[in-house]
Amino acid sequence: MCKDMSPLEKAIQFHGHICPGLLMGVRAAELALEYLQVDLDQDDDLAAIVETNFCGVDAIQAILGCTFGKGNLYFRDYGKIVYTIFSRKKQQAIRIAQRFEALDDPNTKRYLALRFQEQLTTEEEAELEDLLALSFEWIMSQPLERLFHWRQVDVPELNKAEITPSVQCHKCGEGVLKNKAVLTDDSLLCPECRLSMEG
């Protein structure tokens, strides 16, 4: 990714569009960097535990460099907009939670309501664009305390991704990591085939 891009630009390019959720992720990344006093040009050992898989996580990935592929992004499917960002080198971690009322700005609320509406009139389409511009201004200019709660937490103990040899699933014939394969009475199955047999 281009080094000259601002964090915001990196996030938008990675995510593919601008939306309030992504912008909130941009602000959360900004908070994490400020709090942990990390300079990303020198320090790339950050890791993140994310409790949502919505838009904001893309900002965490694009800006903080925490990704599934690198093994420094951990997903906990709690359905909460909470990010725990930590530096192993500095032995410091911050837990950032989006405030429940964080997006109660009228323009942002109206934008989100229209966004999830099935059909839009031409006027509403035009309104959507204006609302997004206003929402952008609002989110990017709010003090961080208005958007998030945060506190220091212990650096989480996490296992590195386990790399085990692949074995072949007896049903589909595809390879699967040995520690993910399921041994049944008479065969070795990948989790997918195992599930399809139950269903």
Ligand SMILES: [Zn+2]
């Ligand atoms: Zn989005």
Ligand SMILES: [Zn+2]
């Ligand atoms: Zn299979």
